[in-house]
Amino acid sequence: MSEYAFLLPISLFLLLGVMSPGPSFILVVQTAMAKSRSAALAVALGLGVGATCFALLASAGLFSLLAAVPTVYLALKVAGGLYLCFLAVQIWRSASAPVALDDSHVQRPGGLANMFLLGLVTQLSNPKTAIVFGSAFAAFLPAQLPDNALVVISGTTFVIDAAWYVAVALLLSTQRPQRFYRRFKHYICKGASTLMGGMGLKLIMDP
Structure with missing residues (x-):
């Protein structure tokens, strides 16, 4: 198992990264408190798959394309x-909408699939994440990878990312956080919208 020792620093790096508040975290919190546990879990799984996609891209060295071709990176950014x-506008508009904390919306055809796709697209919306993954892998991956390393790396990435957001979804979809949400919904939505919009503008304007 010593041949997979490189997974320890990579896992620590990914865990610290996923725990840092960002658009994905805001989306899970908002979904868990405003919608339902099943919706938040679907979003969390979508985020996990999105992170796995970035891990695969970084492992394949495709992150170098984003760094080497500024126009491609700029367009994606x-x-x-x-x-x-x-998303920020959508959350802002929902500030005055009545609260319906149930699973009716996800029980419709495609409901959970739509929440999964929302998480996936949100995760993939930040191409800077590909650069971060690429930098981590460039720093910690050995020159000679063991057999099945790509599968192990991808699985580790999914478990770390999805497990964190599943934990957040489970915690914040309980009755106490949802009661808090109902009481302060107007302010929570506008605060989340402001943060999400700020992150979007920063992504656009940052070099």
Whole structure:
């Protein structure tokens, strides 16, 4: 198992990264408190799959393309920033909507699939994450990878990312956080919208 020792620093790096508040965290919190546990869990799994996609891209060295071709990176960055701004507008508009904490919306055809896709697209909306993954892998991956390393790396990435957001979803979809949400919904939505929009604008304007 010593041949997989490189997973320890990579796992620690990924865990610290996923625990840092960002658009994905805001989305899970908002979904868990505003919708339902099943919706938040679907979003969490989508985020995990999105992180796994970045791990695969970084392992394949495709992150170098984003670093080497500025126009491709710029286009993806602007598109991702605009998507986050779109989510911010949606959250802001929901501030005055009545609260319906149930699973009726996810029990409709495609309901959970839509929440999964929301998480996946939100995770993939930030191409900077690909650079971060690529930097971590460049720093910690050995020159000669053991057999099945790509599968192990991808699985580890999914478990770390999805497990964190599943834990957040389970914690914040309980009755106490949801009662708090119902009481302060207007302010929570506008605060989450402001943070999400700020992150989207920062993604667009940052060099």
